[in-house]
Amino acid sequence: MTLTQANAMRLQTADAPHAASAATPVLSVRNLTTSFRANGDWRTVVNNISFDVAPKETVAIVGESGSGKSVTSLSIMRLLPDRSSKVEGQVMLSGRDLLSLPEEQMRQVRGNEISMIFQEPMTSLNPILPIGRQIAEALTVHRDISNAEAKAEVLRLLEKVRIPNGKQRFEEYPHQFSGGMRQRVMIAMALASRPKLLIADEPTTALDVTIQGQILDLIKSLQEEEGMSVLFITHDMGVVAEVADRTIVMYRGDAVEMGDTDDIFHRGKHPYTRALLSAVPRLGSMASSRLPLPFPVIDIETGDQKPLADAVDTVAREKAPILEVRDLTTRFDIRSGPFGRKVGAVHAVEKVSFDLRRGETLSLVGESGCGKSTTGRSIIRLIDPNSGTVMVDGQDMMTLGSAALRKMRCSVQMIFQDPYASLNPRLSIGSALTEPFIQHAFGSRQQARDKAAALMEKVGLLPDMMTRYPHEFSGGQRQRIAIARALMLDPKLIIADEAVSALDVSIKAQVCNLLLDLQQSLNLAFLFISHDMAVVERVSHRVAVMYLGEIVEIGPRATLFDNPQHPYTKKLMAAVPVPDPSRRSIKRNMQADELKSPIRPTNFVPPQRSYREVSPGHLVLTE
Known part of the structure; x- marks a missing residue:
């Protein structure tokens, strides 16, 4: 029996109580497989996924970048380009298979029966239209109402999503709102037609922690008030614990584990599930330690925890501030x-x-x-x-x-939040690393290459990767390269400006561990x-x-x-x-x-x- 078949059988068993409680699923996904065309071949990125979402239930799909979770949601909504993608299987909503509907009928489903909140609201909102008109458009497209009725409903929605001064802000533009308030606008737009299912794709990832808490509270409250189901997509297991009744863990296109959220957290069996959980920072876990400690890291292949280095107090011997x-x-x-x-x-x-x-x-x-x-x-x-x-x-x-x-x-060197924006896309990684060493006349070109190769190894990358360009690396690897570049000039002080905030949870843990290791070895x-x-x-x-x-x-x-x-x-x-x-x-x-x-x-x-x-x-x- 394959892993996917085992997951499907376990899902059917887990769904039995829902079926017994008279709940016909709002959404039923069976054998969903999504492929993209690459170099003339079809490459599968979502492999035979099956799950249900019951009425008023929140199901979380969790996994890191590249796991296929966002592609799953886009496949359900049929938002992938027809020419370069292929979606197979069944997506049943109210007795209809969404994958076989004509495009005109599917347009009536989107934003009406199923709504979606995207990760970055600024790219989803029209910058030249007031937010009130954008929310009203979601109403007038699907309902036969006048402009005055639409405006009244928009003001009610703005109040519902806790945006103060709705009458004044109706005519304001997206750039006049903070990130958290723009996300609230997106939620108001998604709720405008009172959908049966809300798909929330990383709706809190780019937000400050306080705004994230407010958005999670808001989604919980609105779910209770509207009685809708939620499919919540995230890479943060801490967020999953706060919102999800059931959880699906995805890894490289496969659902490697699924079940009740409580079971996943306390009795998770797959090494990848345990790796995600181990990488979640828990507030209060450092009460017994005066010094910083590395994150525990689980080997995804074996499920074993990798040994952690002991914390060393390198500060006590330092007298004068740097x-x-x-x-x-x-x-x-x-x-x-x-x-x-x-x-x-x-x-x-x-x-x-x-x-x-x-x-x-x-x-x-x-x-x-x-x-x-x-x-x-x-x-x-x-x-x-x-x-x-x-x-x-x-x-x-x-x-x-x-x-x-x-x-x-x-x-004094600086590591920026977005390494892709701070690395020259036209320069190979080797050139990006050696350039500051050569410009500051620290040594010859050969010495620069030798030092760059040594630093690549120190940050967990191979020296032969130096011939590649920034776009050929993952986000976590690019951040490691940015750290190596900062170390090229032997700095005494490094300013890390949100250096891990944009990274997946396990990559974040690895980069934090790397910074702690470098601090102890180089006294940074x-x-x-x-x-x-x-x-x-x-x-x-x-x-x-x-x-x-x-x-x-x-x-x-x-x-x-x-x-x-x-x-x-x-x-x-x-x-x-x-x-x-x-x-x-x-x-x-x-x-x-x-x-x-x-x-x-x-x-x-x-x-x-x-x-x-x-x-x-x-x-x-x-x-």
Whole structure:
């Protein structure tokens, strides 16, 4: 018996209680196989998948990039191009096979009986139409209603998805909304025709952790109110635990395991399932350790846990800080009118101060717009700050000329969030790695190639891969290349700006483990910029929480996580998904507010701030 056949038999057994409880499935997928044409041949990317979604049930399809989960949803919706794709099997909805419907009838199904929320709302929304008109269009296409009735219904939907000031925001455009609010617009559009089934394809992956918590709560509430079924697609097992009644685990196009979510989490048998679960950071798991610890890694082939290196305290012997930041302030002028007169400023970073020693990781954490990335860029003067001092190894970065600054940047390197955007697509990886070494005259071309090959091995890649180009690597491999490039100049400090946020959960764990290993072997200092509190807890020695350009709380990781003092720190921690299926019915009841604007008028004078010491090194901003 094949693995797929065994999965199908197990699914039928698991579905028996649903059938017995008088529930005819809303969606029934049988032997779904999807192939893409490549170089004249058909390549199967979804292999013989079968599952049901019962009324009011949430089924999660979980797996990493390339597992076939998103292709499964696009196959169900028939959104794949006919010329280059082939979909076989059955997709039954209300007694009709969607795969055999004429395109005109299928158009009536999409957005009416089945709706879909896509991962990136900015690419799904029309940038030149107000959001109110876009939601109304979903109504008028499928229902015979007037424009006035459609507008009234849109305002009701905006209120339902917790978007305040619906009348005013009806006429606003997508760029005027935050990422979380744009995702709410997408949900309102998907719910407009009251579908039987909502397909949510990675709807929270690109969002801040607090916004993610709000969206998960919202989907739970709307499911209860509307009585719809949900097919939830994600790579995050923590999110799966929060939303799913049943779970399907996909790996390289196959459903390797499926069943009740509780069984998957507590009695998962397939090594890949266990690998996904082991890579989920659990808030509070570091209570017994003062030092950062690597993530446990499961071998997908054998199911065995790979041995972990012991944590070594490399910070204790360091006396003088490698980085000293004092009263760093960065503002961006806002100009308006025909003469470009200054009318205000974005107070992105406001009097930020901290130290960082060699061998130490200080994490800057906060939501998008809080100023953490601007802080990192201001330190190495990719952005010139307005005021403050930044001392790197005793030298003031603010007073250096262009030649001295260029030389100093050898000691401070940056890893960016998107390695594909920071690697030149026209340069081979070998050229990208050796270029900074040669430009800074660290040695000959042969020495540069030798060092690049050694670093490729150190980050877990083969030296003969240096002839390839960025597009020939996966996202995780590209991030490893970006790390190797940062190490080419033997830096003392690395600023990692959301370096793992875009990665799959197991790749994220591997890259974090790699950073910890490099820190111990090379005694590197890391300024780790992130919005994910669970990852931050795993890798940090100290943590600084930023809100509206200011550090509102800073301290040793253990004391800050054990005893958070500032309301914003507590909010960030409460929003982290907990990989425990018993919490599925729990809602956090988080407020659906947006981060306040950091824009200030020209005459604004920032108030004097002071901090109180909760415990040694643990400081909290006083209001």
